[in-house]
Each structure stands twice: as C-alpha cells, then as structure tokens.
Amino acid sequence: MTSVQRYGEIDVLRALAIILMVLFHFVYDLREFAAININYESPLWFVIGKASALIFIFISGLASGLSRSPVRRGLIVFLLGMVVSVVTYLALADMYVRFGILHFLGVAMILFPLLNTLSSPLLLILSGLAALLGFLLNKIVLRTSLLIPFGVIYKNFSTVDYYPLFPYISVTILGILAYRHYYARRDKRLFKLEVRSKSIRWLSRHSLAIYLVHQPILLLIILGVRFLK
Numbered sequence: 034m035t036s037v038q039r040y041g042e043i044d045v046l047r048a049l050a051i052i053l054m055v056l057f058h059f060v061y062d063l064r065e066f067a068a069i070n071i072n073y074e075s076p077l078w079f080v081i082g083k084a085s086a087l088i089f090i091f092i093s094g095l096a097s098g099l100s101r102s103p104v105r106r107g108l109i110v111f112l113l114g115m116v117v118s119v120v121t122y123l124a125l126a127d128m129y130v131r132f133g134i135l136h137f138l139g140v141a142m143i144l145f146p147l148l149n150t151l152s153s154p155l156l157l158i159l160s161g162l163a164a165l166l167g168f169l170l171n172k173i174v175l176r177t178s179l180l181i182p183f184g185v186i187y188k189n190f191s192t193v194d195y196y197p198l199f200p201y202i203s204v205t206i207l208g209i210l211a212y213r214h215y216y217a218r219r220d221k222r223l224f225k226l227e228v229r230s231k232s233i234r235w236l237s238r239h240s241l242a243i244y245l246v247h248q249p250i251l252l253l254i255i256l257g258v259r260f261l262k
Contacts, residue, residue, distance in 0.1 A: 050085045055243070058079055058248060098212030107141070112139070113139075133194035162205040167199035
C-alpha cells in the first residue's frame with residue numbers, strides 16, 4: 034500500500050498474513066495436485082487460512098487511510114481480481130474465482146472515502162450489522178449469480194476463493210476505525226514498532242505481487258518434483 038510513512042506493526046502483520054497464506058496454499062496444493070494425505074479443512078489449517086485473509090482485510094481498511102489514492106489502488110486491485118477470474122476460469126472451469134479476496138479488497142478500497150465520512154459510532158454499528166447480514170445471507174440460495182458479491186449464492190455454487198462483501202466488510206470497517214483513532218493522529222498511537230528486518234519489510238512492500246505469483250510458483254515446484262520422481 035502506498036503511504037506517506039511506513040509503520041512497523043503494519044509491516045509485521047502484512048508479512049505474517051503473507052506467510053500464513055503461502056503456507057495454507059502449499060498444503061492445499063499438496064493435497065489437490067500431489068495426492069498427499071493432508072486435510073487442509075482441519076481446524077488448524079482452516080484457522081491459518083482464514084486468519085491470513087482477515088489480517089489482509091483489516092490492514093486494507095487501516096492502510097486505506099494512509100494511502101494517497103485508495104480509490105485508484107482499489108480499481109487496480111479489482112482489475113487484478115478480474116484477471117484471476119479469467120485465469121482460473123481457463124484452468125478450473127466451474128471452480129473459478131468469481132468474487133475472491135482481490136475483488137473484495139478492491140471494492141472495499143473504493144468504498145473507503147464513503148465509509149470514512151461516517152461517524153465512528155455509526156461505523157461500529159454498521160460493522161456489527163454487516164457481520165450479522167453475512168450470517169443471514171449465507172443461508173439463502175437463489176437461482177441467480179448476480180448477488181454473489183453480497184454473499185448470496187446459487188445452487189451448486191463452488192469456487193476456490195470466495196470473500197463476499199457481507200460479512201467481511203465488517204472487518205474492513207474495524208480497520209478504518211483503527212486508522213481513525215490510532216493512526217490519523219500520531220500522538221494517539223498505542224505503540225510504535227520499528228522494524229529493522231529487511232525480509233519483513235520486503236514481504237510487506239511486495240505483498241500484492243507475492244499473492245499473484247505464489248500459486249504458479251508452488252504448482253511448478255510440486256509438479257516439477259512429481260515429474261522428476
């Protein structure tokens with residue numbers, strides 16, 4: 034995320050999210066493409082995969098306030114999400130990504146200027162309502178795919194990556210509140226973390242690029258090892 038100043042704690046969280054994401058996808062690929070008996074749906078791996086996404090979503094809300102142009106950044110991220118949709122459609126057919134994490138993050142960044150005009154109490158209420166709405170919409174199944182971005186699916190819907198606006202926009206809003214109360218005014222920061230590790234800072238700066246290329250690299254490694262055996 035382009036910002037005026039780097040914050041060590043944000044770099045650490047973003048680097049942690051990247052590591053957890055790559056680890057989860059590596060386990061997923063081992064099961065799906067190398068037939069190794071690892072249950073990536075077990076509680077441990079579920080928490081690892083979900084924690085990675087939730088950290089990214091929270092940081093996105095926070096960092097949008099630090100970004101010089103969150104809407105422009107959001108449009109770029111959303112377009113990259115559409116590229117992922119096309120690629121996964123060609124590779125996975127019906128399992129392709131219709132509204133994945135990049136689509137969600139892009140829309141959330143675009144919505145930031147609007148959300149940031151609302152009062153903090155109202156944002157907190159909206160966060161709770163969005164979480165509740167996501168829970169309720171998850172039980173609805175329609176015949177149309179038009180409401181997929183909002184959390185309403187259709188019969189036999191399947192995909193490898195799905196992060197609808199409801200309930201996940203609630204986490205974005207919490208990130209916006211964190212920005213507003215602890216970063217918009219530097220004197221109110223809870224703590225200041227200086228990160229000297231070049232690896233952590235590199236992972237944080239290149240998180241989007243890593244997200245885009247890590248799966249092809251993992252698959253090349255796994256398939257390459259299988260081919261050499």
